[in-house]
Amino acid sequence: MSDLKEYGKGRDFVSSTKMNYFHYFLKQLTGYTLHPATTAAHGSSPLRIADMGVQTAIWALDVADDATLSATVDGFDVSDKFFPPPAWLPSNVTLHTHDITTPFPEALQGKFDVVHFRLFIMVPPEKMAAMLQQAVMLLKPGGCVQWVEHDKTRLFPITAVPGANTEAIDAMIAMEKEPFPNYNAAWVNDIGPAMREAGLEVVVEDRLQTKKSMLLQMNELHLLSLMDVPPGLSQAIDDFKEKWLDHVAEDNRRGVSSVDGFIWVVGRKPLA
Numbered sequence: 001m002s003d004l005k006e007y008g009k010g011r012d013f014v015s016s017t018k019m020n021y022f023h024y025f026l027k028q029l030t031g032y033t034l035h036p037a038t039t040a041a042h043g044s045s046p047l048r049i050a051d052m053g054v055q056t057a058i059w060a061l062d063v064a065d066d067a068t069l070s071a072t073v074d075g076f077d078v079s080d081k082f083f084p085p086p087a088w089l090p091s092n093v094t095l096h097t098h099d100i101t102t103p104f105p106e107a108l109q110g111k112f113d114v115v116h117f118r119l120f121i122m123v124p125p126e127k128m129a130a131m132l133q134q135a136v137m138l139l140k141p142g143g144c145v146q147w148v149e150h151d152k153t154r155l156f157p158i159t160a161v162p163g164a165n166t167e168a169i170d171a172m173i174a175m176e177k178e179p180f181p182n183y184n185a186a187w188v189n190d191i192g193p194a195m196r197e198a199g200l201e202v203v204v205e206d207r208l209q210t211k212k213s214m215l216l217q218m219n220e221l222h223l224l225s226l227m228d229v230p231p232g233l234s235q236a237i238d239d240f241k242e243k244w245l246d247h248v249a250e251d252n253r254r255g256v257s258s259v260d261g262f263i264w265v266v267g268r269k270p271l272a
């Protein structure tokens with residue numbers, strides 16, 4: 001889903017619920033919002049953070065609330081549709097509408113300790129290069145980019161009961177690998193190399209799987225994500241919903257699931 005126009009579709013409370021739920025899911029899975037390598041680079045100093053593609057601002061608000069970080073967060077998104085009202089933001093969070101592939105005002109350049117990207121669905125190479133180029137411009141020397149994505153290259157079925165039928169979940173896994181024409185699930189493997197290309201030193205490339213105790217939550221996220229795609233946008237998703245969605249939901253309750261992967265990449269801007 002590389003075209004910005006695609007982000008205009010399906011934007012309702014299902015989209016925001018999905019993203020807010022995904023945030024708490026990832027936080028429970030890892031136990032953190034900022035990777036320990038990101039915070040370690042800065043010791044106990046207050047952090048100035050840029051959150052790129054902030055959407056509902058759930059990550060920005062959580063990080064800003066974390067008393068151990070003492071963070072000030074600027075969130076950027078091409079649309080303010082999901083921004084909370086400014087009057088409800090804490091004083092250490094500011095939200096801006098800005099296309100993150102384009103230059104930022106000079107007053108912001110070289111001012112950030114951390115630049116955060118998360119859950120962009122798919123980013124083609126030229127857009128990733130532009131996003132990272134802008135991130136590097138925003139960072140202070142020694143600052144870090146943290147990028148977190150859903151890794152759909154490693155989806156596989158799992159059953160709580162040996163021999164359970166996996167036909168529906170197999171269909172979902174096949175569909176998730178190509179939900180849209182020209183979707184390339186392997187794009188997440190390009191994040192590390194693109195960071196190096198942008199002049200960052202990659203200090204972390206962690207991969208995690210959903211743990212068994214969280215499989216039902218991940219299933220709910222899959223179902224919410226599919227509900228969030230409006231009819232007509234993807235033939236593969238429309239066909240899947242028609243034929244398999246109810247079966248997947250029923251099978252999930254009986255202990256049939258997919259195991260999903262996630263990737264965390266942290267890159268540091270050299271000191272000189």
Ligand SMILES: C[S@@+](CC[C@H](N)C(=O)[O-])C[C@H]1O[C@@H](n2cnc3c(N)ncnc32)[C@H](O)[C@@H]1O
Nearest residue numbers: 007019053054055077078098099100101118119
């Ligand atoms: C799937 S949401 C992820 C939200 C958030 N990063 C999170 O993890 O909670 C992707 C967000 O990126 C924004 N986005 C995509 N391309 C963008 C661009 N070029 N400039 C600014 N925002 C962009 C979309 O509008 C959307 O709100």
